[in-house]
Amino acid sequence: MLYYGFYNTPLLETAKGHDELSPGFIDDSMMLVIGNNLKECHEKLKDMMESPGGGFEWSHTHNSPFEISKIVLMNFPHSYRDETPGDLILNKPNSDGMVSFNSIRAVNSYKYLGIIFNPGLKWTLHHAKVTASATFRSSQIWRVSKLASGMSASGVRQLYNTVAVPGFTYGAEVWYMSLFKTSEEGKTRGSMAITSKLKTVQRKVAITITGAIRTMAGDVIDAHTNILPVDLLFNKVLFRAVMCLCSLPPSHPLHNIIHTADRCKVK
DSSP states (O other): OHHHHHHSHHHHTOOOSTTEEOOEETTEEOOEEOOSSHHHHHHHHHHHHHSTTSHHHHHHHTTOOOOGGGOOBOOOOSSTTSOOOOOEEEEEEOTTSOEEEEEEOBOSOEEETTEEEOTTOOOHHHHHHHHHHHHHHHHHHHHTOOTTTSOOHHHHHHHIIIIIHHHHTTTHHHHOOOOEESSTTSOEESSHHHHHHHHHHHHHHHHHHHOOOTTSOHHHHHHHHTOOOHHHHHHHHHHHHHHHHHTOOTTSTTHHHHHHHTTSOOO
């Protein structure tokens, strides 16, 4: 992982303007641009890939040819009224001196670093993935917790907290919103749908651990099992992420952004 930091540095520095960004992690990288319209964004992306010192030049000088089939384009329009341009056309120089023309079609969803994004930044697809992952892991826990030959209750609880919980809370600071009320009698807002689904999954795990009857109240069985309710569990995960962001040193690129955000109420 450390060597990738040196190897990919020129690629991560292809962003030159204030409205360009080229982050990456290990061998996964992306290029983000901001413009007045999607056509302008396509032109900036094309320039970042084809200009001297851009993506294609890095690919040639570092002996790491891009596989065009793995390059994905995703548009993030301001509103549904924005005009969507055609495919992104990239002119890729080849080793024989020729130039190949490649058309990159926009996609409606894509998984990057384990999180599924879509143009509207709606997390329905990722919520389905999280629910499926939590259900699968809970079923595996049930298989190893049989009363006759399975693990002890404390062992099953530890297995759930160390394997299942990190699995379905991964990246929660991106796709999960804490539950809150605008007033005492107001409607609860936030990620209600995914919270309800995960409560059902966790309830089955808690019943497996304690051997309680299936009609027992969910909050009571969570207390007896000594595991956090789902909403409080995610609050703990989000709080930990916020603490990590607030403790970044001044030399970190996110330091100024975080200290600007803490002066106002973020949506």
